[in-house]
Amino acid sequence: MDEMDALRQMRTTLAQEEHPDRLALRTAWRSDPAPRRRRRGFTIPLVSVAATAAAAVTAVAVLAPGGSGDGVAPGHGGQGAASGNVLLAAATSAEKAPTGRYWHTETVIGQIYGVGKSAANSYEVDARQRSITWVGQDGKGSLAIVDELGHPVAAKDMIKWRQAGSPEMVDVPNPDGTGVVTQVEMSTQASRSPRTTPGRPFDGDYFGLSAEQVAQLPTDAKALENTLLNLRGNWHAVSSTPEKQPIRSLRGAERTRALSEVASTLLSKAPAPPRVRAAAFRMLATLPGVKVGGTATDPMGRTGGVVSMPMVTTMPLGLYTAPKQLGTYERQWIIDPAGGRLLAIRDLVATPPHGSRALPPGDDGRPRRLRAADMPDRFLKTGEVASYQVFAVAEWTNTAPR
Numbered sequence: 001m002d003e004m005d006a007l008r009q010m011r012t013t014l015a016q017e018e019h020p021d022r023l024a025l026r027t028a029w030r031s032d033p034a035p036r037r038r039r040r041g042f043t044i045p046l047v048s049v050a051a052t053a054a055a056a057v058t059a060v061a062v063l064a065p066g067g068s069g070d071g072v073a074p075g076h077g078g079q080g081a082a083s084g085n086v087l088l089a090a091a092t093s094a095e096k097a098p099t100g101r102y103w104h105t106e107t108v109i110g111q112i113y114g115v116g117k118s119a120a121n122s123y124e125v126d127a128r129q130r131s132i133t134w135v136g137q138d139g140k141g142s143l144a145i146v147d148e149l150g151h152p153v154a155a156k157d158m159i160k161w162r163q164a165g166s167p168e169m170v171d172v173p174n175p176d177g178t179g180v181v182t183q184v185e186m187s188t189q190a191s192r193s194p195r196t197t198p199g200r201p202f203d204g205d206y207f208g209l210s211a212e213q214v215a216q217l218p219t220d221a222k223a224l225e226n227t228l229l230n231l232r233g234n235w236h237a238v239s240s241t242p243e244k245q246p247i248r249s250l251r252g253a254e255r256t257r258a259l260s261e262v263a264s265t266l267l268s269k270a271p272a273p274p275r276v277r278a279a280a281f282r283m284l285a286t287l288p289g290v291k292v293g294g295t296a297t298d299p300m301g302r303t304g305g306v307v308s309m310p311m312v313t314t315m316p317l318g319l320y321t322a323p324k325q326l327g328t329y330e331r332q333w334i335i336d337p338a339g340g341r342l343l344a345i346r347d348l349v350a351t352p353p354h355g356s357r358a359l360p361p362g363d364d365g366r367p368r369r370l371r372a373a374d375m376p377d378r379f380l381k382t383g384e385v386a387s388y389q390v391f392a393v394a395e396w397t398n399t400a401p402r
Contacts, residue, residue, distance in 0.1 A: 086305040094277045098274075099274060102136055104133070104393055104394075105132075106130065107268065108130045109388070110127065112125070125152060127172070132144045133202055135211060149185055151187050170183060170186055172184050204270070208232065211271050221279045222283075224279040228262050229255075230248060252288070256289050256309065260331075264333070268394050300392060302334075305337055306335075307335060331346075344389060356369050
């Protein structure tokens, strides 16, 4: 994917600097026995990498995605007043946020893996990667990636991991359809790894928009929507023949999905001015199918209002990943209305992965097939968190990059 394809279309230069292991998985299809690849923590998929590039983080909080529901308080879904209250309150707060010389973000992307041979004997592991960015008003900046050690999600998972001998490396399925087994390096608790990719120059590209263009986006919700409808990308959640097209060509839930993808980037990763961020919240409040779901606690322990997106699947968009989804998910935003911030995005299992799907042939010309057994969340139950993005920091500041 071109940008954060997990944030997803935020198309940044990160996508061009894909992790060597990921690149190998994507290009070196093999017919010989599946090898094992060792990796530290979580390597962001091609699609998600781009999205991550636009974000930043500084918090060192322990992240624990939790299990089913993750503390979602009951609420009445539906558009209108309820949805507007949370989003419009956040818009009013966002509009008052200060500006500064630098845009600083820190984002954590996490994937929950089911480890084991069967659902009965499996346990869940949280593997993640953190990206830290600093961007000046000229749109130029730096990006650093921090690989973090995986850890058991809950106490029951910790017990099973210890019963298995507390392995330092655990086998996890590989959703690339290659049959390659990958591994996650483990720790007893969520922690940063000392292995950090040195900061590299970063010149953001957000769904084809430069930092300068982001700064000039309309500050009126309807005008912003009209502008974003012209953005071109691979917007279909699942497509056997992905092609770039403007969001304007989409209808119904697909259009809402695409606009929400761009809005999430404007609220978390892109160096958008306060008034543009406010317009993004207001635009979201008008989109059909957007619903309020009460309150929830994000993986950093912060509480906010829940806004659900009308999506059949939350599979990252893009040529590489779009055709691969075998399950369906509910996407939720957790929003802090008083602070005018998007705290986190999480994907809850709606329909666990099942069946299989043919994939395009690999570079060796051989046919490939994705199976439910290849999916990280193959053992997860409906309502459990399958993956998440936490926006620990997303702010304008006068503090110099460090």
